[in-house]
Each structure stands twice: as structure tokens, then as C-alpha cells.
Amino acid sequence: MFARPVVVHLPHCFRSTRRMAANGLSANSAAKSPVVRDDSAGEGNEPSMDPNLNPRVARVRQLMSSGSADGWEKCWEEGVTPWDLGQTTPIITDLIQTGEFPEGRILVPGCGTGYDVVAMASPVRFVVGLDISITALNKAKEWSSSLPNARYFTFLAEDFFTWTPSELFDAIFDYTFFCAIHPSMRSAWATKVSELLKPDGELITLMYLVEDQQAGPPYNTSVADYEEVLHPVGFKTISIVDNELAVKRRKKITFLERNVIHHQPFCMNRNEIWKFMKIFNSKNFNEKNCFKKE
Secondary structure, rough: OOOEEEEEEOOOOOEEOOOOOOOOHHHHHHHHHOEEEOOOOOOOOOOOOHHOHHHHHHHHHHOOOOOOHHHHHHHHHHHHOHHHHHOOOOHHHHHOOOOOOOOOEEEOOOOOOOHHHHHHHHEEEEEEEEEOOOHHHHHHHHEEEEEEHHHHHEEEOOOOOOOOOOEEEEEEEEEEEOOOHHHHHHHHHHEEEEEEEEEEEEEEEEEEOOOOOOOOOOOOOOOHHHHHHHHHHHHHEEEEOOOOOOOOEEEOOOOOOOOOOEEEEEEEEOOOEEEEOOOOOOEEEEEOOOOOOO
């Protein structure tokens, strides 16, 4: 019924089964799907967006390096939140509109002011927004409590690593959370994700791929960093595709297909690559029907 996975051996590889997440591509077309590499960093006259040079990021690192357990709370109290878009993440809107986003119980760890939580919430999707910052959650509740879909979401002040919910989740959405935690905590992150998901649950994450950070957060992150901690706890990568709806300025990116190299404008941020990664829990997967049992 389903084609076997296609593996493209390029710097950023992906595997595809039934479809390419977000792009809506079938497994049969996966071989022609582009894998993107940023070759234009440093070109042009636009100012660098290197987090190392951002004073707001520097302040976040200063607050976090104090050793205080409430570093994130202090960031929100001071309004030093460079990760906060102030709006719904564009790819979330697209996935919901195209019917690609999972239904059921959804968890958003590190939800901040909750724009994504509210956007996901609907009669077919109950969303839990989790954050360790009381200030962030107060802001979230202030603007969202009277919305028509308010009964389909909730905000909880909890530590992701120690929290034990009464029910498991059908999907977890991670955005600016993995890259914000210290690398020494990544294995614990993967274990907790596995514990919180149902056996056939999904992890959807936007990967912040940076490799030249002098410190953190955000910390240096690669695709391999995700795979290194997720595979041992029973996850299998199904697809990694480029997020064409990434915020920030448009730029030139090199697209690499099997035997084709071409250039065209693409919505990505200088020195920063946001990728969309969809991962399925592999406990109920097998080769015969392309990993997932029906």
C-alpha cells in the first residue's frame, strides 16, 4: 500500500513514507523533493542575525548564567524574550488549514504567551500549554481567556521534566524548546517526550540549526543532535522538510535535488535555518507497511 522509504544522501537528509509533512508530497515524489542547504550566509549588506551579536540574547544568557532556577521567569519579567514571535507560528496555521496537524490531545512545552496553543485548539484538538514562567502564562491567559475556543485549551505552570499528567498525548509540538535547554538535558528531554506520548503519538518540531554559538541559549543544534537522543528511546525519523513559511527575511538558498542544483528566493533567516521535522514514535512501526501499523 505504501512505498518504501526514500533516503536522499545529502547534508540534510530525510526519509519519507506516506507523505512529506507540511509540503503534502507523496512518498513517490519524495525523490524529487529538495533538501536545502544555506550557501548564502555572509552575502549582501543586510546586518547579521547571529544570536551571538544580539544584545537581547546576551541579556538572556546573562540571566540564565546566574545559576538561579528562575532565570526564564526573570526573562519574562524584564520582557527580554527574543524567541517570542508575538503571533502564531506560520507553519502551524498552514498545517491546521491543510489538515496535516494531528488531532486529539496536544502538548506544547515552553508555550510562552500561547499563540500556538490557541491556534491549535478546536473541538477536535485539546491543547495543553506548559511553561515554567508564571509571568508568561499570565500574559497568555490575559489575552486568550475570553476567546470562543477557550474551552479547548489550558495553560499550566509546570516543569516539563518533572510534570506527570493524568493522560498521555497524541502529539507534542516543540518550537524553541530543545535549543533552549542545556545539551546535557537533551537525553532527559527525549525520555520525557517518549513518556508523555501515546504509543502511536507524534513529535513535531521546528529545528533551530545553529553551529557557531559561543554559549547558549540558544545552544548549537543539528539534526544529528535530535536523532542521537530520540532514536534510543524508540523514535524513527519519518521526514525532515524545509519550512517554507519560516519567519524573517527572504534570502537566496541553494536547493539540492538528486542531480539538480538551482537558486531561487526562499524564506529563511541569515545564519539561521528553521526546518520542519516530523517524527513518529516507532514502537508500532514495521518494514512491511512502511513502519506504521494500521
